[in-house]
Amino acid sequence: MENKRQSMFEFFRGFAAIAIAILVAFILILICADDPGKAMECLLVRPIFSNGAINLKSILTIFARMTPTIFTGLAVCVMFSANQFNLGGEGAVMLGGFVAALIAIYIPLGAGVHILVAILAGTIIGGLVMIVPAVIKVRLKASEMVCSLMMNYVIMYVVLHFLNNVFADRSKGATQSYPFMSSAVIPKMISNTELSWGFAIAIIATVTVAFFMYRTRWGYAIRMIGINESFSKYSGMKVGGMIVLSQVIGGMLSGMGGAIEVLGRDNTFLWLNLPGYGWTGITVAILAKNNPIMIPFAALFISYLNRGCELMSIYAGVPSEMIDIIQAVIFLFFAAEHFLAGTRQKIVVKDAKEELQKKEVAAAGEGGNK
Amino acid sequence: MSDNEYVVQMKGITKVYPNGIAANQGVDFHVKRGEIHALMGENGAGKSTLMKILFGFEQPTEGEIIVNDEKVSLSSPTVAIAKGIGMVHQHFMLVPNLTVAENMVLGMEPKQKNKLFIHYKKAVEITEEFSKKYNLYVDPHAKVRDIPVGMKQKVEILKALVRGAKILILDEPTAVLTTQETEELFKELIHLKEQGYTLIFISHKLNEIKQITDRLTIMRSGKSMGVYDTAEISKEEISRLMVGRDVVLTVEKEKAQPSDCILSVRNLEYTNEWNKKMLDHISFDVRAGEILGIAGVEGNGQRELVDMLFNLSVPDRGTATVNGKSIIGRPQKEIRNLGVSLIPEDRMTFGIAGAGTIEENLMSDRAEDKKYNNGLLFNLKAMHEDSDRLIQDYQVLCKSRRQQVGMLSGGNIQKVVVAREFSSEPVLIIADQPTRGIDVGATEFIRKKLVALSRAGVAVLLVSADLNEVMELSDSLIIMNNGKITAYFEDTAVLDDAMMGEYMLGIKQQSPEEIGGVVHGK
Numbered sequence: 012m013e014n015k016r017q018s019m020f021e022f023f024r025g026f027a028a029i030a031i032a033i034l035v036a037f038i039l040i041l042i043c044a045d046d047p048g049k050a051m052e053c054l055l056v057r058p059i060f061s062n063g064a065i066n067l068k069s070i071l072t073i074f075a076r077m078t079p080t081i082f083t084g085l086a087v088c089v090m091f092s093a094n095q096f097n098l099g100g101e102g103a104v105m106l107g108g109f110v111a112a113l114i115a116i117y118i119p120l121g122a123g124v125h126i127l128v129a130i131l132a133g134t135i136i137g138g139l140v141m142i143v144p145a146v147i148k149v150r151l152k153a154s155e156m157v158c159s160l161m162m163n164y165v166i167m168y169v170v171l172h173f174l175n176n177v178f179a180d181r182s183k184g185a186t187q188s189y190p191f192m193s194s195a196v197i198p199k200m201i202s203n204t205e206l207s208w209g210f211a212i213a214i215i216a217t218v219t220v221a222f223f224m225y226r227t228r229w230g231y232a233i234r235m236i237g238i239n240e241s242f243s244k245y246s247g248m249k250v251g252g253m254i255v256l257s258q259v260i261g262g263m264l265s266g267m268g269g270a271i272e273v274l275g276r277d278n279t280f281l282w283l284n285l286p287g288y289g290w291t292g293i294t295v296a297i298l299a300k301n302n303p304i305m306i307p308f309a310a311l312f313i314s315y316l317n318r319g320c321e322l323m324s325i326y327a328g329v330p331s332e333m334i335d336i337i338q339a340v341i342f343l344f345f346a347a348e349h350f351l352a353g354t355r356q357k358i359v360v361k362d363a364k365e366e367l368q369k370k371e372v373a374a375a376g377e378g379g380n381k
Numbered sequence: 382m383s384d385n386e387y388v389v390q391m392k393g394i395t396k397v398y399p400n401g402i403a404a405n406q407g408v409d410f411h412v413k414r415g416e417i418h419a420l421m422g423e424n425g426a427g428k429s430t431l432m433k434i435l436f437g438f439e440q441p442t443e444g445e446i447i448v449n450d451e452k453v454s455l456s457s458p459t460v461a462i463a464k465g466i467g468m469v470h471q472h473f474m475l476v477p478n479l480t481v482a483e484n485m486v487l488g489m490e491p492k493q494k495n496k497l498f499i500h501y502k503k504a505v506e507i508t509e510e511f512s513k514k515y516n517l518y519v520d521p522h523a524k525v526r527d528i529p530v531g532m533k534q535k536v537e538i539l540k541a542l543v544r545g546a547k548i549l550i551l552d553e554p555t556a557v558l559t560t561q562e563t564e565e566l567f568k569e570l571i572h573l574k575e576q577g578y579t580l581i582f583i584s585h586k587l588n589e590i591k592q593i594t595d596r597l598t599i600m601r602s603g604k605s606m607g608v609y610d611t612a613e614i615s616k617e618e619i620s621r622l623m624v625g626r627d628v629v630l631t632v633e634k635e636k637a638q639p640s641d642c643i644l645s646v647r648n649l650e651y652t653n654e655w656n657k658k659m660l661d662h663i664s665f666d667v668r669a670g671e672i673l674g675i676a677g678v679e680g681n682g683q684r685e686l687v688d689m690l691f692n693l694s695v696p697d698r699g700t701a702t703v704n705g706k707s708i709i710g711r712p713q714k715e716i717r718n719l720g721v722s723l724i725p726e727d728r729m730t731f732g733i734a735g736a737g738t739i740e741e742n743l744m745s746d747r748a749e750d751k752k753y754n755n756g757l758l759f760n761l762k763a764m765h766e767d768s769d770r771l772i773q774d775y776q777v778l779c780k781s782r783r784q785q786v787g788m789l790s791g792g793n794i795q796k797v798v799v800a801r802e803f804s805s806e807p808v809l810i811i812a813d814q815p816t817r818g819i820d821v822g823a824t825e826f827i828r829k830k831l832v833a834l835s836r837a838g839v840a841v842l843l844v845s846a847d848l849n850e851v852m853e854l855s856d857s858l859i860i861m862n863n864g865k866i867t868a869y870f871e872d873t874a875v876l877d878d879a880m881m882g883e884y885m886l887g888i889k890q891q892s893p894e895e896i897g898g899v900v901h902g903k
Contacts, residue, residue: 247714
């Protein structure tokens, strides 16, 4: 089957991109590490296996760190499916986290309800800010990419302004908020690890988004609009509304991710910069090829590399920025449509030729003279 | 006489596109040195393909090309230009933000002494020199986006001349020009001819051809219908050769029993962005149970008309109603809810989402219906059942409903479109070129379905440039030329190809009273 050959190729292409990225990392490690062998071991093996035993704690850390990128990955997945290159996840994460933190600090509520309200507030605010680039796109035809990208910085400085001037805990040496009420802190799934129940919420979110995208009329419309907007319009779908909806959902997921990360990780708001989960979400979504079900796996992969880089910087003196290089290279090769385009073209041509031949044989069989 | 009377000889050119369409089938095309040679034919007849081959855009599947007594392989436009062939495209290939002089030297810029910067003064000099030499006035310093269409065309012609072209291909050069600009262009072309240039003039406008060409080649359905001296062939003869019928696929149908008016169009007017009047007081009715055909050479307003009826653009004036309710400017969902279905002309852009599955494409207009939803979630069972049934009923050749639509053949893609549009219980079907470019089997299938639906009481508006199709299927027929309805025939049985051709090409026109017959309602 021709289709299969082409999708096999797509799989291989993804694999090749990752392989090249790790190869590039190897070369850089060779250059900058004192002990390259040890550095490699830190990067590839030590996240799960150290001192001759499986390192459960480290594995749980990897899972914990996946949590926010699952949310941002899902967010990007929904938005990219509608062909909306909204990069505002970063800002929505920060704002969602900040608003959740404020509720956790200042509004006393009962246990359980407090967490729920805080997460919900983060989710809603994330969705609300994304209305801005979405509506500007639909009404004024301005690029949502530029608009959302710039919005990230607006959000960051607004949050920092309020954190510095209104909500800062002056008793601390560093800029941070007052501590959360204990009723608002998301409990750990396993005590003495980083893994909170937020991870479970992320998995539930994944399944929900998958259902939304493939089993509901809105997800369907979003996907069809992403494939062919003219077709969707002609079919009678509300194209403008769905474009806004996709970005609002993206914002909500990002905001939720931010809230859960803030409430589940530390007990105070510490972000003094864009946290970076929005960017990682893009890599995750691209790795997962915009398929919600694949998002946790892609997030796991990135989280694993992240942990590896962290260990590498602790034990082998390789700068932790290595993870950014690896991510950037994967990103480049994955996103580059023309990577291995020659081979892909050959496969397509071969398929077309076979098809044509089959047709000719069939036509000859019918005694056709076309 | 020796061969060198001919400057271009294309022998036995066959071109099969990867999608299997044979655009040229054994075409011979010979052009004499220093003549203006017309290449005529309807859209889709294969003119453009033949010229793309001559300009090196496309490679012929079979056949040979001889330019100036030398057998050549025109592997790219660069090679063609080197052989002295230039092309003036219908859609100008100019950079709007650059000046005329900059466009003129694009890709061959004269450089300053330091070899880094463009020598703008020299570019201007070159432009002025050629402009004077060929009597083609242009303003070298003006930005291309600011100059009128007529001047853009001159820039295109000069561009080709600067690059040393001796043979100029002009692809429907008058399509975008006003009458005055056309007159001016013709003077310039004759001037070029006098200086020894050879011009190939693509057009389907009879008057122009008669006015300036020496000889003409007529193409139809990918084949050459012969070469004629322009002076010795009548307009009627040309039209007969251009729009005659080939294969006759007959579809049996009972006599129509038209009842109520479903679609009523009144005085639709539309002027496009180039200030060309595309629709001029278009009024007609389509009744339940009849097929009203709209015949005409493409580009005479049919596409604009269909766009208005599905709100893909908005008319300047006029109304259109379905069962008394206006459809102008209404959202597509609302138009569809009134029972209107559309088989779009451009099926890849509007008809399908290529990367989606067959099922997703079959459900696009009805995914919100109660039938396919259980609360928040899709009722997948109902969707699967109906998709499978449609695939079977409409004989879509595929592996399963999960297959990507874009992977199907043209005919099967069209069957998916038709299956969706015909199964939404329409009261009005607008079928725009429903069988263009698809195989005979699918064509016959779609035509039969269309007739069957109309006999079951659906109103059908059939727009087609395929004469055979409109004449076979339509109960009554209107002909469009230049944005106007030029004829209405209550009964298509009285028609023959020659008559049709004359109305289609604007040689003849009926009186307003006769045309008014297509308005049945008050």
